[in-house]
Amino acid sequence: MNFKHLYYKFLEAAMYKYNQMSLRYPSLKKYLVIAALSICVLIIGVIVYFVHFAKEKVVEEKQEMITVKVKKAVKQDYTDTYTVMGTIKGAVENEMRFELDGQLASYNFKEGSKVKQGNIICSLDPKDALTKADYAKSKYKSELSAYNSARERYKVYEELYNMKALSESKLYEAKYEIESAQSKVKAALSEVELSQSNLAKTNLAAPSDGILAEIIIKPGDYITPQDVVAKFISDQGTNFEVDIPEKDVHKLVIGQPVTINCDSYQGRTFAGKLTEIAPTVKERTRTSTIKVSVENNEGLLRSGMFGRGVILLKELKDVLLVPSDSIVSLNDNAFLVPVVTPDYKTPGEGVIMMRPCQLGEKLTDKTVIDNGLQIGELIVTETQGQLSDGMKVKFLEAIEDKVADTSAGVQK
Numbered sequence: 001m002n003f004k005h006l007y008y009k010f011l012e013a014a015m016y017k018y019n020q021m022s023l024r025y026p027s028l029k030k031y032l033v034i035a036a037l038s039i040c041v042l043i044i045g046v047i048v049y050f051v052h053f054a055k056e057k058v059v060e061e062k063q064e065m066i067t068v069k070v071k072k073a074v075k076q077d078y079t080d081t082y083t084v085m086g087t088i089k090g091a092v093e094n095e096m097r098f099e100l101d102g103q104l105a106s107y108n109f110k111e112g113s114k115v116k117q118g119n120i121i122c123s124l125d126p127k128d129a130l131t132k133a134d135y136a137k138s139k140y141k142s143e144l145s146a147y148n149s150a151r152e153r154y155k156v157y158e159e160l161y162n163m164k165a166l167s168e169s170k171l172y173e174a175k176y177e178i179e180s181a182q183s184k185v186k187a188a189l190s191e192v193e194l195s196q197s198n199l200a201k202t203n204l205a206a207p208s209d210g211i212l213a214e215i216i217i218k219p220g221d222y223i224t225p226q227d228v229v230a231k232f233i234s235d236q237g238t239n240f241e242v243d244i245p246e247k248d249v250h251k252l253v254i255g256q257p258v259t260i261n262c263d264s265y266q267g268r269t270f271a272g273k274l275t276e277i278a279p280t281v282k283e284r285t286r287t288s289t290i291k292v293s294v295e296n297n298e299g300l301l302r303s304g305m306f307g308r309g310v311i312l313l314k315e316l317k318d319v320l321l322v323p324s325d326s327i328v329s330l331n332d333n334a335f336l337v338p339v340v341t342p343d344y345k346t347p348g349e350g351v352i353m354m355r356p357c358q359l360g361e362k363l364t365d366k367t368v369i370d371n372g373l374q375i376g377e378l379i380v381t382e383t384q385g386q387l388s389d390g391m392k393v394k395f396l397e398a399i400e401d402k403v404a405d406t407s408a409g410v411q412k
Contacts, residue, residue: 065349066385067394070340070378073369078316080364082251086242088262088305090233091293092208097228098124099201104219104229111215115206115232122219122229124202133195140188147181154178210234213303233303238296240272240307243287251313252277258292260309262301271295274311314363320373321366323381328354335359337373338380338387340395350378352391 102124109115154174160166214231217223240260244252258272276291292309294301301307328336337357340350357372373379378395380387387393 065392065394066383067396068338068340068352068380068384068387069382070395070397071381072397073320073322073339073373073375073377073379075318075320075375078314078319078321078363078366079312080314082248082311082313084242084244084309084311086240086307086309088294088301088303088307089239089241090210090213090303091237091239092210092234093213093303094207094210094232094234095228096121096204096230096232097225098204098223099225100124100129100198101222101224102128102202103222104217106219107215107230109212111212113212115210115212117206117208119206120203121206121212121232122204124223126199126202129195129199129202133192133199136188136191136195140185140192143181143184143188147178147185150174150177150181204229206232208234208236210236238294238301238303239275240292240294240309242290242292242309243282243285244290246281246286246288249277249288252290252311257312258294258309259312260292260294260307262305262307264305265300270301272309316361316368319360320369320375321363322369322373322379324362324365324367326380327357327359327367337369338383339373340378340380340393342378342395343392348396349392349394352380352387352389352393354387354389 105123105125107122108120115121154171154177157166157171157174161168161171211233212230213233215229216231217227217229223229240258252274254274254277256274258274260270260272261268262270272292272294274290275293278289281288322337326337328338330336335357336354339353339355341353342350355372355377358370360368360370362368378397380395
């Protein structure tokens, strides 16, 4: 109460003094009002300035927070594949040729027919070969008869020589006749064997079980050993052949599984395995040819069909993956992965933690983490600026991938 009483006394004395001064100096009242108004304006300006500055500072602090994209750390399966396009071919494709000149007489099978090993596919006109064979046999018989006669003559001459009734020179002549006749018999026998061989070559036999894929030259045409008369595909298997760019050949390894599908059999796949990688590169196309052995027990795949294949390069089960670009390398043995610890008071904001990790296998664009991360932690996958430990950031959570599946390329 004393303070209140003193306040009113002070106010009453101030008003009395103000009235006396106003009477003595009439213009003083005007100046005091102006001064009071100036002080009020100054105070209001100071208040507005500090309020506005504080807001700008808060806005600047908000603007300084960068935005990152994050993804929960989960274990998943990883599959890396390489997509190709190529042609179905027989494992062994034979271009059938005769070894002799002659007129093509006939075929014993139609295109597409299955042929057993040793069956005659087609034949030449055997007329000339038979004539030569008959002549060789006749000549052989004649030379053999001459040889036998020479031997009998020698025996008679030998008896006469022993009886001193024949000179030694005559005996030697008989002996030389035997040797000469023997040489002619051997030559005639060789001609017989050659003629029989040529007669057999007028028939073109299947080298193995397979299919007569194509008839190229029709019966009645004259052919030479350079002419391909037909194409024969062996039953020794089916291949899927693909040309691979030289820059991608290093990704392939013998034994990799391949899944193949053809337009002719929509929705059906054929299993295969990479069996051959050409050791050379074609200069014109800069590609290497690979061969995939395909299971074709039903014989559905035919040589020449177009096919698409997916080569399984790598498959990992139940691994923790992070984008390779997210890993910070301190040296050859120290690596950090940025993770976000959410601020639950402010949704969408958090603090960066640079987590030391032990790396596993490095893949195309991802790396396996063997140790250092916990399942469910938010891993930074994309950032708009440089990150550091303890930095406040805004974060957006990406959609989780159930299965990581990469396709290395599509080639014809």
